[in-house]
Amino acid sequence: MGPAAAQILQGLAVHQLTPELAEQLAGARAVIFLDADDGVPPGEIAVKKIEPSVSGAAIEHHARPAALLRLTREVYGASPDAWLIAMGGANFEIGEGLSEMGKRAISKAVAEILRRVDRVPA
Amino acid sequence: MRKITIEPVSRIEGHAKITIHLGADGNVERTQFHVTQVRGFEKFTEGRPYYEMPGITARICGICPVSHQLASSKACDAIMAVRIPPAAALLREAIHCGQMVQSHALSFFHLSAPDLLLGMDSDPEKRNVLGLAEKHPDIARDGIALRKFGQTVIERLAGERIHPSGIVPGGVAKPLDAAVRDAILKELPDARAIAWRTLDLFKCILDGFPAEMANFGKMPTMYAGLVGNAGQLRLYDGRIRFRNADGSMAAEVDPPEYASYIGEAAVSDSYLKAPYYKPLGYPAGIYRVGPLARLNAADRCGTEAADAELKEFRERFGRMVDSSFHYHYARLIEAIYCLERLQELLETPSILDRHVRARAEVNAAEGVGVVEAPRGALIHHYKVDDHGAIQWANLIVATGHNNLAIGRSVEQVSKAFVKGARLEEGMLNRVSAVVRAYDPCLSCSTHAAGVAPLRIELVGPGGELLDELSNER
Numbered sequence: 001m002g003p004a005a006a007q008i009l010q011g012l013a014v015h016q017l018t019p020e021l022a023e024q025l026a027g028a029r030a031v032i033f034l035d036a037d038d039g040v041p042p043g044e045i046a047v048k049k050i051e052p053s054v055s056g057a058a059i060e061h062h063a064r065p066a067a068l069l070r071l072t073r074e075v076y077g078a079s080p081d082a083w084l085i086a087m088g089g090a091n092f093e094i095g096e097g098l099s100e101m102g103k104r105a106i107s108k109a110v111a112e113i114l115r116r117v118d119r120v121p122a
Numbered sequence: 123m124r125k126i127t128i129e130p131v132s133r134i135e136g137h138a139k140i141t142i143h144l145g146a147d148g149n150v151e152r153t154q155f156h157v158t159q160v161r162g163f164e165k166f167t168e169g170r171p172y173y174e175m176p177g178i179t180a181r182i183c184g185i186c187p188v189s190h191q192l193a194s195s196k197a198c199d200a201i202m203a204v205r206i207p208p209a210a211a212l213l214r215e216a217i218h219c220g221q222m223v224q225s226h227a228l229s230f231f232h233l234s235a236p237d238l239l240l241g242m243d244s245d246p247e248k249r250n251v252l253g254l255a256e257k258h259p260d261i262a263r264d265g266i267a268l269r270k271f272g273q274t275v276i277e278r279l280a281g282e283r284i285h286p287s288g289i290v291p292g293g294v295a296k297p298l299d300a301a302v303r304d305a306i307l308k309e310l311p312d313a314r315a316i317a318w319r320t321l322d323l324f325k326c327i328l329d330g331f332p333a334e335m336a337n338f339g340k341m342p343t344m345y346a347g348l349v350g351n352a353g354q355l356r357l358y359d360g361r362i363r364f365r366n367a368d369g370s371m372a373a374e375v376d377p378p379e380y381a382s383y384i385g386e387a388a389v390s391d392s393y394l395k396a397p398y399y400k401p402l403g404y405p406a407g408i409y410r411v412g413p414l415a416r417l418n419a420a421d422r423c424g425t426e427a428a429d430a431e432l433k434e435f436r437e438r439f440g441r442m443v444d445s446s447f448h449y450h451y452a453r454l455i456e457a458i459y460c461l462e463r464l465q466e467l468l469e470t471p472s473i474l475d476r477h478v479r480a481r482a483e484v485n486a487a488e489g490v491g492v493v494e495a496p497r498g499a500l501i502h503h504y505k506v507d508d509h510g511a512i513q514w515a516n517l518i519v520a521t522g523h524n525n526l527a528i529g530r531s532v533e534q535v536s537k538a539f540v541k542g543a544r545l546e547e548g549m550l551n552r553v554s555a556v557v558r559a560y561d562p563c564l565s566c567s568t569h570a571a572g573v574a575p576l577r578i579e580l581v582g583p584g585g586e587l588l589d590e591l592s593n594e595r
Contacts, residue, residue, distance in 0.1 A: 015184060015284055019232060019251060019262075020270045053252070067252060074255035075262045 001036040001087050004098060005106045009113060017068050025068065026076035032113050033065045033084045040088030042101035045108045050082040083116065085109045124148075126545065131554045138564055140553055142536050150540050153533040155525075155557070156392045164515045172201050172484070172510045173291050179502065179517070180285045185228065186563055188221035188276060189495035189520075191289040192358065193502040196491025198291030200378070201506055203485035209475035210293030212467050215358040217279045217289065218493065219464040222357060223313070224272025225496035226413075226457045229561040230320065231265025234450060237555050238327060242334070243548035261323070264316045268457075271313040275464065278302050293479035303468050314427075314461045321431065321454040331447065337538035338556045339446030339531030342367035344399055344409035345418040346523065348494050349374070353421035355428075355459060357494040363419045364399060364409065369442045372399070377492035380501055384518065389525075394564065396525040397518055408530070411498025411523040412560060413452035418442050425466070428459035446531050449559045484510040495520040497563050521562040531556045 003013035011034075014021070025031050033050065040046045052070035065084055073079050087109050090101035098106070129139040141154040167178055176194040180187035192214055199206055206214075236249045239258060248256070255262035273283040279298065280286035288295040328335075344367060348360035362380060364372040375383050385400045385407070399407030409415070423429045432455055439448060467473060488505040498520030505514040535556045539549045 019266050023266055070252055071255050075259050075266065
């Protein structure tokens with residue numbers, strides 16, 4: 001779902017969050033992370049403001065956006081505004097294509113991002 | 123007998139567990155290194171067309187997919203019985219240099235530097251890449267930049283940073299444009315500067331680790347690595363050289379003959395097989411692979427700056443460097459070599475030739491492809507039917523070769539640093555750190571064919587063994 005949304009918005013689709021992304025985040029005014037989440041009702045989205053992590057949760061195989069933001073701040077001195085938009089999927093089994101619920105969540109996520117982008121100061 | 127378990131082993135690729143058995147006196151009696159995952163690629167690729175194998179086996183790993191694609195493509199080249207165009211060989215090796223640089227950068231900066239620069243006994247909450255960035259932002263920035271450079275080389279030459287599509291049977295998917303070549307050459311000086319200053323920094327801090335140098339897998343073993351016709355370090359092509367612990371030559375083997383020299387033993391407490399040098403049998407035929415082993419096996423690197431560093435390395439530690447702590451040093455020398463070699467390759471005019479792929483049908487019933495992955499020799503061996511469907515596949519993956527050595531290193535470190543009467547976190551961190559020195563890729567290395575040995579123990583609340591079930595015969 002994340003890559004599909006990123007493709008609509010011409011954003012960055014990655015397998016996982018890696019330290020190399022910190023350099024790109026450092027050059028941004030705002031960052032929006034997009035990911036599927038089985039804890040969000042199918043077809044819905046949940047938006048959460050993300051702050052750089054305080055504790056020592058490191059970047060290894062399952063980097064969190066908060067850890068990446070902290071790395072960006074420590075290495076580049078930059079702290080872009082950041083949000084996580086979690087998209088509720090319906091079916092997480094191996095398969096092909098997106099469900100109607102998945103597409104609905106993507107559509108809502110894209111609309112939310114466009115709304116927020118309009119509000120990011122220049 | 124008391125038991126200490128380190129699970130998971132942190133800051134490595136893949137999943138592992140270490141069990142330390144203490145005697146009644148609290149001292150370490152023995153240790154076990156368990157790799158707790160099985161991948162099974164050797165089995166589920168049976169029936170697939172051989173030309174799918176580079177794409178399939180690339181998915182074994184997200185850190186070293188290029189290595190798998192190269193070894194797999196070379197095995198496919200042999201099945202097709204083709205000699206790939208010279209430009210394709212240059213491009214494959216250039217992609218491989220990018221792969222080595224990004225992988226070595228990940229290992230040093232993100233996985234091991236927290237121990238080396240913050241201290242083995244430092245606060246574990248901060249002993250990670252974030253803690254490193256907080257205390258040494260410049261070094262963290264260098265690590266990000268160097269890894270990014272390697273990934274960008276892969277992306278530009280092979281299509282994508284991870285699981286690239288441009289390495290194919292018969293060669294590469296597309297020729298190189300001069301503009302792309304020039305873009306990489308323009309960025310090379312900065313990458314080389316990072317590699318040099320990182321090695322300089324490491325040489326300065328080395329004397330702070332006398333106990334680690336003396337106990338992190340300091341032991342006599344054989345060493346194996348690819349070498350060229352003049353005995354120089356080779357990563358993409360060459361013959362497999364086995365050198366004894368005392369530096370004498372044991373064997374030099376054409377890759378298709380590997381099975382005459384490398385056997386594989388299944389072990390009962392891990393999904394990772396244990397390769398060994400066949401003429402000496404198991405487990406006497408223990409050998410190491412990877413950066414330290416490659417520098418021990420080769421006569422020289424073959425590029426100017428790397429050879430100067432190698433000379434200093436050998437003057438300091440001897441011709442055959444036998445402590446696994448020095449994998450870190452060797453890794454940084456290799457990063458310099460790869461950057462120099464990348465420049466040589468890109469400055470070869472014929473790398474721009476438009477002929478980059480040979481095409482053919484199945485012309486041989488089996489093929490073997492061997493490259494040096496960042497962590498050591500990587501072997502892909504396939505057998506196909508007349509239609510090219512995989513009948514049998516054997517993958518001996520870099521980290522697997524080091525299984526015996528890692529196990530013995532864990533035991534040596536445990537005995538040196540873990541004192542059961544008083545356990546301290548730094549002691550256990552050192553046990554994990556010796557595993558990290560090998561930069562293992564455990565997800566890559568477990569492809570047990572057939573039945574994986576499995577024992578299930580039912581343990582009561584008091585730790586007593588109630589029952590056990592095993593498929594071992």
